[in-house]
Every structure is written in C-alpha cells, then in structure tokens.
Amino acid sequence: MQSDALLHLNLNRRGQFTRRNFLQAAALGVAGSPLLSQIQLNAAEMKKQGRACILLWLAGAPSQLETWDPKPGSPNGGETKKIQTQTPGIEIAHYWPKIASVMNDIALIRSMTGKEAAHERGTYHLHTGHRMLGIEKFPHFGSVVARELGDPNSDIPNFVSIGQTLSSGFLGVQVAPFIIDRPGQLPDNVTSDASAARQRRRLALLSQQERDFARAGAEVLVQEQSKLYQKASMMMTSPRLKAFEFDGESEDMQTAYGKNQLGQGLLVARRLVEAGVPFVEVRSNGWDMHSSIFRNMERRAADVDQGLSQLLTDLKSRGLLEKTLVLCMGEFGRTPKINARPPAPGRDHWVRNFNLLMAGAGIKGGQAIGKTDENGQEITDNPVQVEDLFQSMCKAMGINADMELHTPIGRPVRLVDGGAVIKGLFG
Amino acid sequence: MLQRGSSSLRKRPHQWITLVALICLTLLATSSAAPRKNTKKKLPPLNLPPLKTQEQKMQLLGYIRQNMPTLRQGSRVSFSSQDLDKALALELGDTASQAAPLIDDETFIRRASLDLTGTLPSAEKIKTFVADQNSNKRSDYIDELLETEAYARKWARYWTSVIFYESEANKRRVNPEALEDWLAEQFRKGAPWDYITVMLISATPERNKKKKNDYGQDYGPNNFVLACENKSTELASETARIFMGISIQCAECHDHPFDNWKRIQFHELAAFFHPYTYKMPSQEDPTVSTVVKPRFLLGEKPYENMKSDARRVSIAAYLAYNPQNYWFARSYVNRIWSELIGDGFYDVDSLGPDGDVVHKPIVNRIAANFRYKDFDPKWVFRLIMNSQVYQREMRTMDSPSELFTAIRPARLRPDVVANSVAHVIGEYPQLRKEIDTVFDMNPSLPQSTLEGSIQQALLLMNQRELQQALSQSELKQKLLGIRSNEELVQSLYLNVLARNPTPDELQRNVSYLQSSEKRDEAVEDLLWVLVNCTEFRTKR
Numbered sequence: 001m002q003s004d005a006l007l008h009l010n011l012n013r014r015g016q017f018t019r020r021n022f023l024q025a026a027a028l029g030v031a032g033s034p035l036l037s038q039i040q041l042n043a044a045e046m047k048k049q050g051r052a053c054i055l056l057w058l059a060g061a062p063s064q065l066e067t068w069d070p071k072p073g074s075p076n077g078g079e080t081k082k083i084q085t086q087t088p089g090i091e092i093a094h095y096w097p098k099i100a101s102v103m104n105d106i107a108l109i110r111s112m113t114g115k116e117a118a119h120e121r122g123t124y125h126l127h128t129g130h131r132m133l134g135i136e137k138f139p140h141f142g143s144v145v146a147r148e149l150g151d152p153n154s155d156i157p158n159f160v161s162i163g164q165t166l167s168s169g170f171l172g173v174q175v176a177p178f179i180i181d182r183p184g185q186l187p188d189n190v191t192s193d194a195s196a197a198r199q200r201r202r203l204a205l206l207s208q209q210e211r212d213f214a215r216a217g218a219e220v221l222v223q224e225q226s227k228l229y230q231k232a233s234m235m236m237t238s239p240r241l242k243a244f245e246f247d248g249e250s251e252d253m254q255t256a257y258g259k260n261q262l263g264q265g266l267l268v269a270r271r272l273v274e275a276g277v278p279f280v281e282v283r284s285n286g287w288d289m290h291s292s293i294f295r296n297m298e299r300r301a302a303d304v305d306q307g308l309s310q311l312l313t314d315l316k317s318r319g320l321l322e323k324t325l326v327l328c329m330g331e332f333g334r335t336p337k338i339n340a341r342p343p344a345p346g347r348d349h350w351v352r353n354f355n356l357l358m359a360g361a362g363i364k365g366g367q368a369i370g371k372t373d374e375n376g377q378e379i380t381d382n383p384v385q386v387e388d389l390f391q392s393m394c395k396a397m398g399i400n401a402d403m404e405l406h407t408p409i410g411r412p413v414r415l416v417d418g419g420a421v422i423k424g425l426f427g
Numbered sequence: 428m429l430q431r432g433s434s435s436l437r438k439r440p441h442q443w444i445t446l447v448a449l450i451c452l453t454l455l456a457t458s459s460a461a462p463r464k465n466t467k468k469k470l471p472p473l474n475l476p477p478l479k480t481q482e483q484k485m486q487l488l489g490y491i492r493q494n495m496p497t498l499r500q501g502s503r504v505s506f507s508s509q510d511l512d513k514a515l516a517l518e519l520g521d522t523a524s525q526a527a528p529l530i531d532d533e534t535f536i537r538r539a540s541l542d543l544t545g546t547l548p549s550a551e552k553i554k555t556f557v558a559d560q561n562s563n564k565r566s567d568y569i570d571e572l573l574e575t576e577a578y579a580r581k582w583a584r585y586w587t588s589v590i591f592y593e594s595e596a597n598k599r600r601v602n603p604e605a606l607e608d609w610l611a612e613q614f615r616k617g618a619p620w621d622y623i624t625v626m627l628i629s630a631t632p633e634r635n636k637k638k639k640n641d642y643g644q645d646y647g648p649n650n651f652v653l654a655c656e657n658k659s660t661e662l663a664s665e666t667a668r669i670f671m672g673i674s675i676q677c678a679e680c681h682d683h684p685f686d687n688w689k690r691i692q693f694h695e696l697a698a699f700f701h702p703y704t705y706k707m708p709s710q711e712d713p714t715v716s717t718v719v720k721p722r723f724l725l726g727e728k729p730y731e732n733m734k735s736d737a738r739r740v741s742i743a744a745y746l747a748y749n750p751q752n753y754w755f756a757r758s759y760v761n762r763i764w765s766e767l768i769g770d771g772f773y774d775v776d777s778l779g780p781d782g783d784v785v786h787k788p789i790v791n792r793i794a795a796n797f798r799y800k801d802f803d804p805k806w807v808f809r810l811i812m813n814s815q816v817y818q819r820e821m822r823t824m825d826s827p828s829e830l831f832t833a834i835r836p837a838r839l840r841p842d843v844v845a846n847s848v849a850h851v852i853g854e855y856p857q858l859r860k861e862i863d864t865v866f867d868m869n870p871s872l873p874q875s876t877l878e879g880s881i882q883q884a885l886l887l888m889n890q891r892e893l894q895q896a897l898s899q900s901e902l903k904q905k906l907l908g909i910r911s912n913e914e915l916v917q918s919l920y921l922n923v924l925a926r927n928p929t930p931d932e933l934q935r936n937v938s939y940l941q942s943s944e945k946r947d948e949a950v951e952d953l954l955w956v957l958v959n960c961t962e963f964r965t966k967r
Contacts, residue, residue: 176878187882189882190885193891202955205935206960209956212931213967217820217823217967221961221965224879232884235881
C-alpha cells in the first residue's frame, strides 16, 4: 500500500519524478523506502555532471550592429568599424578587441528573431522562453536550472543574481533568485553577533512559537517561513559563503576581470559556479541607446569586453568551460536605420533581427551562425527563434526541454514550447 | 469637489447645458442602438467652454453625477453588515456551517488597526479596549480608526503602489510621493471614490518647458497618467486593470484568449486617450496601420470633433457614471474585500470571464450599494469590518468553496512590517528603507501567490541596526524593570504581538527566563524570537 501511495505521489502522468511530491512523500515518512532512494540516487547522479550557466544580461537591448554583426560602409553602418577576430573569417565591431581574441571559444548567433519590442516583454521572453500572455508567471530559466540541477539541501542558494532580475514564477521560493547588489562582499545580514549556542537557543524557542501559530490556522505561512529560516541559518554558517567574496583571489585576478562593478560581478559568478551554484546571472545596465549610440557604446563595451573575455579564459583554464554555458544577450536588437535624435543619433527598438553570444558546455566555438543582408535589415540565412535558443540552452544544460511544468492550478505547460536545437551549434 | 452649479457655470448656461445633455444622452442611450438620422451629415465642432483646469472638469462631471439615476435612489436603499452576513450565509449554503468562530477582542483590535492604519495598537489601548463593556465598541473603534491620519496614509500608500508597482516610467518624470500625498488628503477628507478616479483619469499633464523634464509631477493627480508614460495603450490597459479590475492587456496584440475582449476594443479604448488620430498597427505587417475611432469598452462613443481634454473628461464619465459599467464600483469593492478578508471574489486586476467571479451576487450587491452610498470609501470598510465575515478566526483555505468561511492569514505589506518594527524599537530611517526594499511585494497579487524570501529572514535575524536597537530599546529597559517573570512575559507579548500570551507561551517563556544565566540576554532573546516569528509579520 505504501508503494502504491509512492507511485501516485512521485510519478506524474508521464512517469516523471517531481520534487514537490518528493517533499510530500518525505513528510509522510516514507523517505527511507527503496524506490525513493533509487530516485535520490539518480538525482545525485545528474548533479555530478556539474553543469552550470552564467548569463550576462545586457539590459536595455544592445545593438547588433555595434556588437557581433557590424556593417561598416553601408548606409546603416554608422561610425562602427569592424575588426578581425582570432577565428579567420569572423569579424566583429571594433569596440570588442578582447572578445575578438577569444573568438575560438565563442559561437555567435547573428540571426535571432523575436516578437517583443518592449523592454519588459522582451526581458520576460528571453528569460523564460515564453511570451508574456495571460496570467501564468513562467519561471526564470535560472529557476528551472536551479530546480533541475541544484541540490535542494544546498547551504547556499542554487540561483544567484547580481542585480535585479525576474522571479521564479510558479516554481516558488525554493528556486527563487537570491539577489545581491554589490559583488565581492558577503550578502547583507548573513553574519550575526550572537554566539552559535545562543543562536541555537533562539531558533529552538522560535520553532515552538511557530508551532503555536501554525496550529492557530497559519500552517502554510509557517511552513514557508520555517523553510526560509532553515535556509538562512544554513547559509549563515556555510563555508561556501566565501565564494561571494574575493578571499584567496589574487589582486591580479581581480584586475584581470576589470576593477568595476561588472568585472567584479563576473568574477563572483565564476567563484559561485566553482562553489557549485548552477545558475548565476550578472546584469549590466545602460544598453538602451536611443541617442549617442557610438559614444555610449565606446564607454559601455569596454567593461564587458574585458570582463567577459577574462571570464571565458579563466573558466577554460580551470577546466570549467566545458560544463559551463556562458550566454551574453539582451532583450532584442536595435533599428538598423540610425535615427536623428539630439544630441547625437542612436538606434531604436528592433526585434526583426538581433544577435547574441554563446560559449561553453559543448558548444562549438569559432563560428557565426546565421547571416543578415549587407544593410543589416533582413536575415538571409538560418533565422533563430527564441524557442530554438531555449531548446539549445536546455541541451547545453542537459535538461529535457519537453518536460512538463505544473502551474499552481495544475495546468501542465511545456518547459519550451516548440522550436529546435540550433543547427551546427554543438558541432 | 463635486458640487451642484457654481458661478462660472451660471454665466454660460447654454453651452453647459448642451454639453451635459450630450454626454448624458450618450451615457444613458448606450445599449439602445437607435438609428440616427443625421449620420451622413458631418457634425459641427463642439464649441465648448475651456476644460483646462481640474475645477472646470470637475464642475462638468459634477453635473453628470447629479443626473445618475442610481444616486437618486441611494437615500432610500440600505444594506447593513447584518444584511451582508445573511446574504453570504445563503450563498455559502451548507459550507456556512463550517465557518470559523468569531475572534476575541484582542485579535480584533490588532486586525482592525493593522487593516485600517497599518499600525499596532498600544498596550494601553488594548487593555482599555478589552475591559470596555460597551457592546458597540468594535464598531466605535472602526469609526475612530477611519478618522485617523494613519488610515488616510496607509490607503494612499496602497493605491500609489497599485499604480506605480509595474510602471516603466522614467523616474525623473514621475512623482509617486506627490500622488501619495494627494491621495492621503482625499482619504482624510472622505472624498468619494468616483471623484478620486475621475481626477486621475481626466488629468492632462502638460510639459513645463521652464523646468527640464517637468510635466507638473508635483501635482498629485497627474501621476496616474505619468505612471502610464501618457501612452494611450498603457492608459487603456491600466484604466481597465485598476479601475475596472479587467485584464485586457493581452488584447493589445490579439483577441483575448479566454474572454470576450477583442483586439479592436482594446485599440478603441486606447484611441480614447490619444490626443490625435489613433492608428492600430497591423498584426501581420508592422508598417501597415489602420485608423481606429475612440470608443469606451461598453460601446460608448464620444461626440466627434471633441478636443482631447474634453474627451478625457468623457472617458472619466463613462467609467464612473455609466450605470451599466458595474465593473467600476465592483473593482474597488473587490480590492478592499481582498485586503480585508485575504481573498477576493476574483484576482483583483485580472478578471477573466465574468463567470469566474465566486459568490458573484454578494460582490455585485455590495458594489451596487457602494454606488448608492455615493462611492464613499469609508462605507465599504464599515460594511465589511462590522460583519461576521471579517470577524472570524483565520484559517488556510484551499478550495474556492471554503472562501469567506474564515479570513486568510495575510502577509503584512512592507510599510506595515516597518511600522511594526518601529512600534517595538522606535524609528530608524535606514532600517525602514531596507525593510521597504526587502519586503516589497506587488499589491495586485493575491495573498495566496505572494512569497517570502531568504533575504527577509536574514534581515529580521541579523540586521545590525535592528539587533542593536533591540538590545538598547526602551521596551527592553522597561521589561527588565519588571520583577515578576509572568508580568514581564505578558508585557512582552502585549507590546510586540499586541495580545496576551497563552498559558503555554507564558510557561515556556517564564522557564526560559528562569533557566538563563543572564537576564539581560534572555529578555533580548525573547524579543528577537517574537520579532522573527511569522505572527509578527502576519495579520491573524
């Protein structure tokens, strides 16, 4: 009878194991049964792969013509020149000399095509793989990764974001992003002046207090709160907390990433991945360049150029790049036609074609996928939809893109709806 | 405020009467599609008096309001809290027998105070309230709270957050504080909800060229329009969301997937807010667009050739005064009900088909009576809070059939958590700011979908300023001055959780004090535990 209950609890209609049910099963006291340990074993096996993802998010939508698809000499080219990269035949905009020097590890997607030309909606689409329609709150891809690859009993969060980002949507607090604002420092409020013994006494008393309140009718809130306090307490004593700081990191290494918010954020991202965090987002603001695009690009690109190239080099030299997916993208592209906005021209929102950069986790570097015409107006080869991108991200992370997620009202939705892995991306 | 005739109106009676008659006629004749004779003839432009200032607009709207048939019925209709209880019991049927017991005075005073003012009652107030023998004391207390500055401030904050929470507007072009101050003034004065709404909808902020980036943000009511970046599409979806409780946003791009709203209706509403000719982009080809004429959601058409100022006034009129637009009154009622009871009749800003409303007859009746009561916001609070529905114990409910048989334990909003902390340790501006950020939550999401975070736990556990303040607080000194352990624990609970401890709690805390070596540290531990417990940040 117990195993019957287990089957009902742990396997959804398609025979997949779901974590929520695992918690229920554990609560029913059947955690020690053979089937369950089997499942736990498989889960552990999966995690051994050590896959991780670092998303560098260029908030505001960077221009494709000033990044990986320059068109100098054409009417839309503007002041941007192109430079040769390490990979013969691939040329990128001149703002990116250091990225050019590690091109052999990078795959450029030059033929992205999207559907959302507003920041909020585009951000949602490129973070969740779903368009913002209806009331369903789809989870950030990071929350999906945290759920699938993270250790549920981890003493630090499985998803860290340096800068604000989207939420875990209907996947809940367990896999919500832990957000920090200042890289290189411990997160706020993780240290306590109280001795460990005193802290234990307080927590013991607190849990009794909580039990009374749960009995008075607030079970659900108390359960959530207890989980969060447990996680917070574990985090406070975690030896892995030092991944948030630069403890043991040489001054040279910090300089190599760039002594600025973005560079230091990428260094923290590498340290967190090294410490076993499966998903880290690092946010760079200021890419919404409606005016003065060429001057602004010069300024903004420098930090990203240095930090991102160093990240790839560093991951590679530590043997982490083969298991770590690195993504650099924004919400859409910018109009090929240069506008006439004062004080100096810029480019507006454009979703018909844009580009992004992928590296690591089995992706074949030194290639540019897709083409646009000489004016940068139209895609002429291999258009890539957002769904194709997410299929590819799932493949890189070893996550089944066809898996069903369940919304709070029990509606099954596919992790990625349609699309196919980008051709040639994985060699 | 909305008043019958004033001097400037009397000076030019003809023009005014023409306009009022026009608007009223369109209002009342919305559903009857009477054939018009003069459709082929082009209408002459309306020669309107200027509607530039808010006063001029409000005078006009005041006239329209006087002519609302429902308001004339109002004085003869009554709907009391007892009527509400009876109606709900009927609606709940058998489930009514599972209703939770009514709360005691201690729970009531904390709940009512948190709900109306966002603050905890003082220990003294709790004692006198509990001791009071007057049978009307709960009702009197509600009245007392409704007259406080804190009531006006709490609800001004709530609505400002509703308007600004997801706004994408440039921070330099908006002024949420000005909106909050203005709303607080309105709630303090007891301004009717329709007045507040029409002021927000009909505002036409104009750029002040002398000041860079200034659209008159300092003028509170302008900030609804500015929060929508003065974009027609944004104004359309936010007006429907906030003031009608309808989610039509997705109709911007396609016919609503599970509701009646068509894409064209969304754009007709957007056209209403547009100063010039509005064009709807084609779905297939972004370079193609078609002209769309303004129309309100129920089909109301404004007078052609109306200036955009006057058109904004007429949207406000269609929104608030068309008797067929029951969504307007209902969305206010549903929001306040959700805040007070913990669940709405539907999710406050994402109503799908009308059929998804639970216990629809109840919400519709309250909404109709809200209209009869001149859209008085305080009437809604009195009605709900004096009822048994509100005064029941909390319970976690899973199924829609159980709704309203108890109240749902609700997370307190960031400003209320900050107030509660200040109640214990005094005011610390930096700490308040941090709590506001870390406890931030979308005011338009149902309680059941809100979530806590590790950061919130860490803040209350360890935040340095808070810990220091706990150890140096006046409250702690006062507690240390109490010789008897029992009395100490009683005072502690009364001051932090606004109630007396249960026998179990009393015994547990007393024995903690007895077994501790350092009394000073032990008292601090007890304070820490109560500030960190779920109850402290929950409405019970």
